[in-house]
Structure formats: structure tokens, C-alpha cells
Amino acid sequence: MYRKVLVPTDLSSYAHKVQDCLAVIPGIEEIVLLHILDASNPKDLEAKGWSWDSLIDEARTRLEEQADHLSNQAGKKLEIKPILKVIIEPMSGADGVNLQRPKTGSGIDLVDGGSVGQAISKAAAEEKVSLICMGAQGKGLMESMLLGSVSTEVLRQGDEDLLIIRHKILPGGKGEMQENLCQNIFSKVMLTTDFSFAGGEAVARIKKMSGVQEILLVNVIERDDEFDEAVARLNQLREELAAPGRKVTVHVLQGRPSQEILALAMKQDVSLIMMSSQGKSWSRQIRVGSTTFDVVRQAESPVLVVRPGKK
Numbered sequence: 001m002y003r004k005v006l007v008p009t010d011l012s013s014y015a016h017k018v019q020d021c022l023a024v025i026p027g028i029e030e031i032v033l034l035h036i037l038d039a040s041n042p043k044d045l046e047a048k049g050w051s052w053d054s055l056i057d058e059a060r061t062r063l064e065e066q067a068d069h070l071s072n073q074a075g076k077k078l079e080i081k082p083i084l085k086v087i088i089e090p091m092s093g094a095d096g097v098n099l100q101r102p103k104t105g106s107g108i109d110l111v112d113g114g115s116v117g118q119a120i121s122k123a124a125a126e127e128k129v130s131l132i133c134m135g136a137q138g139k140g141l142m143e144s145m146l147l148g149s150v151s152t153e154v155l156r157q158g159d160e161d162l163l164i165i166r167h168k169i170l171p172g173g174k175g176e177m178q179e180n181l182c183q184n185i186f187s188k189v190m191l192t193t194d195f196s197f198a199g200g201e202a203v204a205r206i207k208k209m210s211g212v213q214e215i216l217l218v219n220v221i222e223r224d225d226e227f228d229e230a231v232a233r234l235n236q237l238r239e240e241l242a243a244p245g246r247k248v249t250v251h252v253l254q255g256r257p258s259q260e261i262l263a264l265a266m267k268q269d270v271s272l273i274m275m276s277s278q279g280k281s282w283s284r285q286i287r288v289g290s291t292t293f294d295v296v297r298q299a300e301s302p303v304l305v306v307r308p309g310k311k
Contacts, residue, residue, distance in 0.1 A: 001027035002131040008034045011062045018135035021182030026209045030079040035063045036116045040089040085109045117153025136166040162305040190216040192275040198308035199276045214247040220257040258294035274304045
């Protein structure tokens with residue numbers, strides 16, 4: 001299903017945790033491990049003695065270390081392809097002398113300007129991946145759960161399905177991550193739908209997934225008179241998704257969609273929320289709807305965002 005997966009990394013310990021989840025992605029065979037080095041900031045260069053090469057050498061070493069870690073932690077044989085992209089812009093050093101353009105080397109691709117998010121989306125298209133998997137560093141449970149700026153940009157601009165992994169945080173303000181969260185990430189899946197064309201893409205994806213033990217089918221209505229139709233349509237989907245050993249339940253909620261979805265996800269302790277990037281207001285000009293954006297931004301569990309295909 002998701003044979004080739006792009007995994008952007010900032011080379012942090014949190015990124016290591018995200019990578020522990022990759023082996024359970026359905027159909028995964030190849031991982032493109034991508035690090036974007038933004039070398040366009042003069043302050044970063046000044047800290048390294050005005051040298052692009054020093055920044056690049058350090059990033060390359062750490063990327064190779066993380067690729068080795070991933071090879072050892074994947075749990076099954078996967079092809080790992082590390083890629084380092086370097087964002088540069090013409091600038092002058094402190095002495096007014098133009099800096100020399102860094103030399104390209106093995107596994108290094110120079111990018112003239114732009115943002116990290118744009119570079120990730122471009123790499124996804126170049127590598128023809130079917131999924132992007134990224135982490136989202138969460139705050140403590142007593143605070144608002146926020147999505148990082150790079151993940152937000154990819155969510156808003158990307159064309160590929162996007163898996164956002166946010167490890168649950170232990171209370172106490174220590175920022176410690178709970179262990180063993182990835183083992184059963186696709187075991188108990190909440191699948192939201194508004195019965196639209198775009199929403200149907202998520203249904204099509206889950207039909208191809210193996211190992212899903214429980215599915216919660218969710219539709220959020222606005223008016224009481226929509227209840228019976230929603231139940232009937234969810235029950236029809238339940239029959240389509242039924243499989244030996246799998247539990248499928250239907251849930252019709254009423255209220256603000258993002259709030260209702262998040263509340264049920266927490267109450268049921270789902271392992272994954274799966275939803276289309278857009279709903280009934282599907283548009284090629286709008287990459288992600290407000291409900292999906294709010295859920296991804298605030299969810300404590302991982303979220304798989306499915307992009308609509310062509311009509």
C-alpha cells in the first residue's frame with residue numbers, strides 16, 4: 001500500500017522515536033530518509049566560522065548515523081535511502097566577501113532558496129513516494145497540543161498522504177515519551193467520513209490495510225434530522241469493512257466536527273485517527289480543510305491524512 005515512504009528528520013531524539021514506528025506502516029519496503037539543512041541563515045554560518053562545508057559535514061554525519069539506527073531498529077528488511085538537501089542563498093560574509101557556493105557531493109542536493117516545507121514537498125514528488133511520515137513535537141498534556149511549523153506547511157501544501165506521529169507525553173512536565181506506542185499503531189483506527197468524494201478516499205485506503213483489529217466509523221452531523229441517514233450509511237460501510245476477527249462500530253456525533261472527533265478519540269483511546277484532507281468542500285486549490293487541520297493540530301494520537309485523488 002505505502003511501498004515507498006518519505007521520512008523528513010531534524011536529526012533529533014524525537015525523530016528517532018518517530019522512526020521506531022515505520023516498520024508497521026502497511027506495505028512499506030523503502031524509506032527515503034531526508035534531512036533539509038537550511039544554510040541560508042548568516043547567523044548559523046557565523047557560528048560555524050562562515051563555512052557551509054562545516055554545516056554540511058556535520059549534517060551528513062548525523063544523517064548517516066540516523067540511517068544506521070533506522071536500519072537496526074526497523075524490525076524487518078527495508079531499503080534505506082538517506083538524502084541531504086541544503087538550502088542556500090547568495091550572501092556576503094562579515095568581511096563583505098561573497099561566500100563560495102558549497103560543492104555538491106554524494107547524497108547532497110543544493111536548493112536555491114525556499115522553505116524547509118517546500119523542499120520536503122519537492123523531494124516527495126521527485127522520489128515518487130506514496131506517503132510522508134513526520135513527527136509533531138507535542139507539549140505537556142495540560143497545554144495545547146501544537147503542530148510544528150514545518151509539519152504544518154507540508155500538511156497544507158503536500159500532495160501525498162501524510163502520517164503525523166505525536167508520541168503521547170507523560171504528565172509531570174518532564175517531556176518523557178511513553179514507550180511501545182508504535183507496535184499497535186494500526187490496531188484501533190478511527191475513520192472519519194462525511195460521505196463525500198474526498199472522504200471516500202480514506203475508506204478506500206483502509207480497505208487495503210491488513211492487521212486492523214478495530215475500526216470506529218465516525219460521522220458528525222449538524223442537525224437532528226440527519227441522524228437516521230448517517231446511521232444507515234455508516235452501517236453500510238460497516239458491512240463493507242467487516243472481516244474475521246475485526247470489530248467495526250458506528251458513531252454518529254453532533255456538534256463541531258473537530259471537537260467531537262477529538263473527544264471520541266480520547267475517550268476510546270484510539271491508536272490512529274484516519275481522515276481525508278478535505279470533505280464536502282473539496283477543491284484542488286485548498287489542500288487541507290479546517291476540520292482536518294484542527295484535528296491534526298490538536299490530536300494526542302497519530303493522524304493519517306489521506307489526499308483525494310482525481311475525480
